[in-house]
Amino acid sequence: MSVFSYHLIKLPLNSVLGLHLNPPKPQRIPGLIRLELMSMMTLGSPVFSPSRILFRKVVVFAQWENEKALDFFLEKNSFGKKLSKGWHVRLEYLRQWGEIDGFDIPKAEFDYDSNKPVVAVTIARMRLSQLPRFIRWGRPTEKLVRDHPGTLIAHASIRFPRTVSTFSIWKSQKEMIDMVHGRIVPQPKRHAVAMKERNRKDFHYQFTTLRFKPLAEYGSWNDKTNIISLK
Numbered sequence: 033m034s035v036f037s038y039h040l041i042k043l044p045l046n047s048v049l050g051l052h053l054n055p056p057k058p059q060r061i062p063g064l065i066r067l068e069l070m071s072m073m074t075l076g077s078p079v080f081s082p083s084r085i086l087f088r089k090v091v092v093f094a095q096w097e098n099e100k101a102l103d104f105f106l107e108k109n110s111f112g113k114k115l116s117k118g119w120h121v122r123l124e125y126l127r128q129w130g131e132i133d134g135f136d137i138p139k140a141e142f143d144y145d146s147n148k149p150v151v152a153v154t155i156a157r158m159r160l161s162q163l164p165r166f167i168r169w170g171r172p173t174e175k176l177v178r179d180h181p182g183t184l185i186a187h188a189s190i191r192f193p194r195t196v197s198t199f200s201i202w203k204s205q206k207e208m209i210d211m212v213h214g215r216i217v218p219q220p221k222r223h224a225v226a227m228k229e230r231n232r233k234d235f236h237y238q239f240t241t242l243r244f245k246p247l248a249e250y251g252s253w254n255d256k257t258n259i260i261s262l263k
Contacts, residue, residue: 034065034136036125036244037197039092040072040253041118041162047262048087052191056111063101066134067094068155070189070197076175079167090118091189093197095135119253121201121260123151125242130240132157137242144245149184149260151246154173154198159236165193166196166235174198182207184259201260210253 043051051069068209092115096102099122105112127141132155144150158166177186177200188198190234202208246260254261 033096033125033138034095035102035247036093036095036123036242037102037120038123038151039094039115039120040261041092042087042089042116043113045088046089047114051111056109059082061105061109063097065095065097065104065136067092068191068197070191070195072189073188074186075178075186075198076171077169085190090189091197091199092120093155093199116257117249117251119249119259121151122247122250124247126150126243126245127239128242130238132238132240137240142245144205145157146206147204147211149207149246149262150202151244152198152200152202152208153242153244155238155242156196156236158194158196159235159237160193162235176211180207180211182211185253203261205243 048071052071055069056064056067058067061067070091070093072091074083074084074086077083084257087209094102096105102122106116107113125138125142126144128137131137174188177183177198182184184201184203187198189197189199200208246262249258249260249262251257
C-alpha cells in the first residue's frame, strides 16, 4: 500500500515564491504519486489580517508509492533536503469521504482503535464565486477545530487561486468523531450547520476528507518534538 506524508517547514520568502512559481513535478520525482504545495493559514483568524496567511510557512501533502520513495526524496532531491530539516508525519490511509483528482485513494476502508491518535486532512478546489459563503460558514467550524481540547495540531493551508486544505491531529479518533457530531463542545452545531449549508449549495467543485493513522513523526515544529504519542 502507498504511504502519505505531511510536511511543515518555514523558509525564506524568496524560496517560497520560487516554489510556488515552479512547484515540484511528480513525473520528475521517482515514486511520487501526488504532491500539494501550499502556504499555511491560521484557523479562525480574520480574513484580512497578517496572521491569516503565513506565506513563509510551507505545507506539503504528498502520496508516495512506498516509504523507500519518500526516504530517497528527502535524502537526494534538493527540495526534499529542505523539507527534511522541518517536521513531517508519515500516514497510513484509513478512509475517505468525497473525491479529489490526482491522488490514488484506495477504495477500501480500514478499522482503527478509537482511542488512538488520528490525522484528518481535507482538500477542496474552490468555486471562486462561492468564496464569501465559504468564509462565512467555514470560519465558525475552523474555530471549533482550532480550540477543541482534543487537537494536538490544527491549521489550514492554501494554494492560490482555488485549493484550500485543513490538517488536524487528534489525541484520539473518538475525540475527533465527538467534535463532528457536536458532542461535549460549546456551540456544538457549528460543524453540522456548515455541512448542511455546503450540501444546500456546494462551495467547491471537488472536495475530500481523508482520515489517517499516524505511522511515524520526524523533526520539530514550533520547537516541539514527539507531538503525537505513538506507541
